Amino acid sequence: MIPKDTALLVIDIMNPFDFSHGETLAQHTKKIVSPINDLRDYCKKKGHPVIYINDHYELWKADLNLIYEKCHNEISADIITPLRPSEDDYFLIKPKHSAFYGTALNTLLHHLSIKNIILTGIAGNICVLFTANDAYMREFTLYVPKDAIASVSEEDNHYALTMMKNVLKANIDDTGTLL
Amino acid sequence: MIPKDTALLVIDIMNPFDFSHGETLAQHTKKIVSPINDLRDYCKKKGHPVIYINDHYELWKADLNLIYEKCHNEISADIITPLRPSEDDYFLIKPKHSAFYGTALNTLLHHLSIKNIILTGIAGNICVLFTANDAYMREFTLYVPKDAIASVSEEDNHYALTMMKNVLKANIDDTGTLL
Amino acid sequence: MIPKDTALLVIDIMNPFDFSHGETLAQHTKKIVSPINDLRDYCKKKGHPVIYINDHYELWKADLNLIYEKCHNEISADIITPLRPSEDDYFLIKPKHSAFYGTALNTLLHHLSIKNIILTGIAGNICVLFTANDAYMREFTLYVPKDAIASVSEEDNHYALTMMKNVLKANIDDTGTLL
Amino acid sequence: MIPKDTALLVIDIMNPFDFSHGETLAQHTKKIVSPINDLRDYCKKKGHPVIYINDHYELWKADLNLIYEKCHNEISADIITPLRPSEDDYFLIKPKHSAFYGTALNTLLHHLSIKNIILTGIAGNICVLFTANDAYMREFTLYVPKDAIASVSEEDNHYALTMMKNVLKANIDDTGTLL
Numbered sequence: 001m002i003p004k005d006t007a008l009l010v011i012d013i014m015n016p017f018d019f020s021h022g023e024t025l026a027q028h029t030k031k032i033v034s035p036i037n038d039l040r041d042y043c044k045k046k047g048h049p050v051i052y053i054n055d056h057y058e059l060w061k062a063d064l065n066l067i068y069e070k071c072h073n074e075i076s077a078d079i080i081t082p083l084r085p086s087e088d089d090y091f092l093i094k095p096k097h098s099a100f101y102g103t104a105l106n107t108l109l110h111h112l113s114i115k116n117i118i119l120t121g122i123a124g125n126i127c128v129l130f131t132a133n134d135a136y137m138r139e140f141t142l143y144v145p146k147d148a149i150a151s152v153s154e155e156d157n158h159y160a161l162t163m164m165k166n167v168l169k170a171n172i173d174d175t176g177t178l179l
Numbered sequence: 180m181i182p183k184d185t186a187l188l189v190i191d192i193m194n195p196f197d198f199s200h201g202e203t204l205a206q207h208t209k210k211i212v213s214p215i216n217d218l219r220d221y222c223k224k225k226g227h228p229v230i231y232i233n234d235h236y237e238l239w240k241a242d243l244n245l246i247y248e249k250c251h252n253e254i255s256a257d258i259i260t261p262l263r264p265s266e267d268d269y270f271l272i273k274p275k276h277s278a279f280y281g282t283a284l285n286t287l288l289h290h291l292s293i294k295n296i297i298l299t300g301i302a303g304n305i306c307v308l309f310t311a312n313d314a315y316m317r318e319f320t321l322y323v324p325k326d327a328i329a330s331v332s333e334e335d336n337h338y339a340l341t342m343m344k345n346v347l348k349a350n351i352d353d354t355g356t357l358l
Numbered sequence: 359m360i361p362k363d364t365a366l367l368v369i370d371i372m373n374p375f376d377f378s379h380g381e382t383l384a385q386h387t388k389k390i391v392s393p394i395n396d397l398r399d400y401c402k403k404k405g406h407p408v409i410y411i412n413d414h415y416e417l418w419k420a421d422l423n424l425i426y427e428k429c430h431n432e433i434s435a436d437i438i439t440p441l442r443p444s445e446d447d448y449f450l451i452k453p454k455h456s457a458f459y460g461t462a463l464n465t466l467l468h469h470l471s472i473k474n475i476i477l478t479g480i481a482g483n484i485c486v487l488f489t490a491n492d493a494y495m496r497e498f499t500l501y502v503p504k505d506a507i508a509s510v511s512e513e514d515n516h517y518a519l520t521m522m523k524n525v526l527k528a529n530i531d532d533t534g535t536l537l
Numbered sequence: 538m539i540p541k542d543t544a545l546l547v548i549d550i551m552n553p554f555d556f557s558h559g560e561t562l563a564q565h566t567k568k569i570v571s572p573i574n575d576l577r578d579y580c581k582k583k584g585h586p587v588i589y590i591n592d593h594y595e596l597w598k599a600d601l602n603l604i605y606e607k608c609h610n611e612i613s614a615d616i617i618t619p620l621r622p623s624e625d626d627y628f629l630i631k632p633k634h635s636a637f638y639g640t641a642l643n644t645l646l647h648h649l650s651i652k653n654i655i656l657t658g659i660a661g662n663i664c665v666l667f668t669a670n671d672a673y674m675r676e677f678t679l680y681v682p683k684d685a686i687a688s689v690s691e692e693d694n695h696y697a698l699t700m701m702k703n704v705l706k707a708n709i710d711d712t713g714t715l716l
Contacts, residue, residue, distance in 0.1 A: 060627050060629075060641070060645055061599060061627070061628055062598060062599035062600070062630075063599070063600070090597050090598070091598055092597075093599075093641065094641070095641045095644040095645065095648070096316040096644065097312060097315075097316060098312070098316065101313075101316050101644070102640065102641040102642075102643065102644040102645075103639065103640075103641060104597070104630065104631075104632045104639040104640060105639075106639065107632040107633065107638070107639040108597055108632065108639075110497060111632070125342070125346075126346055130309075130312050133276060133277070133309050133312075134280075136276075137275040137276060137277065137280050139468060159338055163304070167304075167305055239448050239450075239462070239466055240420060240448070240449060241419060241420035241421070241451075242420070242421070269418050269419070270419060271418075272420075272462070273462070274462045274465040274466065274469070275465065280465070281461065281462040281463075281464065281465040281466075282460065282461075282462060283418070283451065283452070283453045283460040283461060284460075285460060286453040286454065286459070286460040287418055287453065287460075289676060290453070318647060454674040455670060455673075455674060456670070456674065459671075459674050483700070483704075484704055488667075488670050491634060491635070491667050491670075492638075494634075495633040495634060495635065495638050517696055521662070525662075525663055
């Protein structure tokens with residue numbers, strides 16, 4: 001079902017959840033761990049690139065181990081341990097909301113001849129939504145599996161999905177339908 | 180109330196409203212004509228730059244007269260005639276949703292030493308919202324007077340305002356409070 | 359010889375030549391008028407887009423007539439009159455040296471499915487060179503006909519051509535060879 | 538002499554020199570090791586940020602140790618060992634020539650309130666020159682100490698310096714004069 005020139009993006013999943021409403025977001029994020037890992041497994045098997053793109057928590061360095069350590073705590077462990085990137089995943093940092101702003105993402109996607117992006121991660125109504133819009137303006141086709149993004153408020157998550165479907169023409173079928 | 184290094188942005192207001200739900204959007208947009216003109220008058224008097232940034236309707240040219248003609252019709256006349264840019268307004272075209280994508284806006288704002296942006300225009304939940312996010316990532320302070328943006332759905336408009344207030348720290352006071 | 363997904367770029371040719379060494383540049387530019395017009399004629403006949411991209415001389419408006427008037431003088435007339443863009447040419451303004459910085463050029467080129475760019479215009483060692491580099495980073499294939507760019511110093515022009523050939527893999531054959 | 542809102546950039550110095558004319562470039566680069574280290578020491582003492590920005594050699598990861606290993610060889614050792622970034626230096630990767638293209642550099646510089654950049658590294662007529670131009674378009678003031686950049690050809694290096702001085706208004710005094 002997934003075209004061959006497709007990459008999987010995992011947004012801001014290395015996360016300490018230590019901000020206002022962080023625990024609520026962590027609760028919602030736990031539900032997307034398994035769908036994201038299903039997508040990763042599928043993509044690795046089929047040869048689709050898997051690209052993590054993440055806040056750097058004032059490190060300004062794409063150092064996965066340092067970022068993992070900074071994020072690891074009681075709340076985050078059940079999320080960041082199973083989703084920890086492996087050596088063959090791409091791992092980029094982003095300085096702002098959108099994964100395209102101040103990053104090599106666009107260049108990497110062109111280097112890999114990618115035309116379609118599967119967007120996953122958090123928060124659905126902020127970093128995922130703004131990344132989706134930047135991807136749409138750059139003319140990528142979008143898949144945003146509705147069981148693979150999470151937000152603090154379920155209403156916000158639903159709103160973001162509706163907007164990505166209606167305005168950005170995203171396919172929002174769930175992971176099971178997609179794979 | 181408005182700091183001196185502030186510009187007024189008027190987004191996509193030269194518009195034919197000839198798309199699905201265009202008439203509904205026109206109805207809502209008529210209500211923001213007068214607040215936007217109050218802001219324009221104020222800004223001109225105080226020396227704040229007024230910058231129109233608009234879709235080009237496949238002209239790919241920032242030719243105000245051509246764009247005005249393309250947009251002029253029974254539905255749009257009550258909007259685009261009173262809001263038509265004057266010679267001393269800046270007039271830029273944008274190829275995509277965000278006013279920052281593929282435009283000289285960021286360079287112009289720096290050239291004018293602008294730190295704060297008043298965002299007005301349509302649609303509140305699409306071009307205005309995505310412009311607001313791009314402005315926020317570039318570290319401008321945002322004013323989005325809630326009576327100066329319009330969307331097809333009032334719920335969407337309200338949602339966009341809430342998001343710009345909460346996520347992007349925008350001041351969403353109405354025009355009367357702002358001036 | 360020119361692949362079909364090719365656009366012709368004409369850089370900064372609407373020019374008053376009223377700066378230091380402007381007369382010298384005008385002298386050199388007169389020699390490229392005819393090659394550029396040969397390229398234009400060929401491109402129009404074959405359906406290749408012709409895109410003028412030009413300084414705006416503090417107008418911040420892509421208003422061809424205003425810019426032409428600003429540029430028209432005794433020195434420039436023999437250049438800007440024969441090369442004046444026609445209605446079916448694209449005409450963009452650029453705020454800085456590179457034609458890609460703060461402009462819709464990249465979006466327009468993608469919209470037109472362009473993969474190759476013929477670069478012409480002035481100054482060869484400044485705006486043309488920096489545009490060439492930005493085009494190369496965006497993975498366009500470059501043609502820079504050596505009789506269609508000019509600089510104040512012939513040595514600088516030669517240096518820029520050598521650099522575009524060696525570093526940016528540009529084809530620098532002259533117009534006659536290309537057409 | 539160096540204003541306080543200044544950062545030091547070190548470009549592409551982690552390098553295997555394993556390409557055509559790489560040995561020649563390495564010879565020239567050895568001469569800039571000591572000036573760059575003088576600049577680093579001074580900047581660290583005075584609290585100026587030191588930012589390495591480097592090719593990633595198809596790793597697409599800003600992993601300093603991996604990149605150092607990839608670059609380490611008989612030719613490079615005398616350069617990359619003394620200039621190896623320390624933990625408190627910023628370390629970014631760049632996918633193309635210019636340090637501003639597809640990187641967080643511009644965002645990082647604004648985050649650090651930087652207005653002036655000292656450019657050092659290699660190659661002077663390629664990555665340094667194109668970075669300088671991008672910095673100039675973004676309105677940074679430039680210092681390019683002439684004993685802290687190197688190119689394959691000394692003539693090319695000299696040409697790039699002249700161009701950065703004349704076109705981009707860079708200060709090209711040597712390190713001794715600057716510190």
